[in-house]
Amino acid sequence: MIYKVYYQENPEEVPVRENTKSFYIEADSEREVRQKLKDRQINIEYIQLLEGKYLEYEKQQENFKLVE
Template sequence: MIFKVYYQEDANEVAVRENTKSMFVEGESQVEVRKKLKELKINIEYIQKVEGAYLEYEKINEDYKVLEI
């Protein structure tokens, strides 16, 4: 499954919408994705499962790439 992770680059940074970044990560669950990203020292705001039409829409975006961890 593919998950879209919304995050702040600094783990101590307060979540501000204008500074939120996103990445795509493959995993079996949100828990597994959190474990994979633990070493990155980022502030994870939200993890969303991406599938169906939403996934197809995201794949069209030139910034779409799944993080290999």
């Protein structure tokens, strides 16, 4: 399954919507996504499962690239 992770780069600051970034990651569950990202110094705002038409739409975007 592919998840879209919305995050802030600085975990020490209060989240500001204009500073939210995102990337895509493959995992079997949201828990696995969090495990894979636990060593990164980011503030995860939201993890969204992508499937169906929404996944197809995201794949068409130029910034669609799976992160390891």
